[in-house]
Amino acid sequence: MTTNLLSLSLIVLLSGCVVAPVPRVQPVPVPVEVVEYPQVEAAYIWDPAVVSFYFVYGNRRYYMERGWHPVYGYPRGHYRRR
Numbered sequence: 001m002t003t004n005l006l007s008l009s010l011i012v013l014l015s016g017c018v019v020a021p022v023p024r025v026q027p028v029p030v031p032v033e034v035v036e037y038p039q040v041e042a043a044y045i046w047d048p049a050v051v052s053f054y055f056v057y058g059n060r061r062y063y064m065e066r067g068w069h070p071v072y073g074y075p076r077g078h079y080r081r082r
Contacts, residue, residue: 037078041070
């Protein structure tokens with residue numbers, strides 16, 4: 001009996017298989033960036049490569065939907081970066 005237990009522990013030790021409890025990893029919430037839409041026509045710039053308007057806030061580009069144009073009016077509220 002002792003020989004079996006010793007050989008089993010030796011096999012487990014040499015195989016590298018160790019069963020141990022692992023702490024639960026909690027997901028880190030991703031902050032949603034909220035930027036207010038500009039209400040000035042000069043703030044929206046046309047990007048022909050993407051075929052869309054965008055505005056710049058904090059050295060980042062925020063693209064509008066492809067069908068949006070300043071002629072249709074300016075969006076109200078906040079832009080949520082996805």
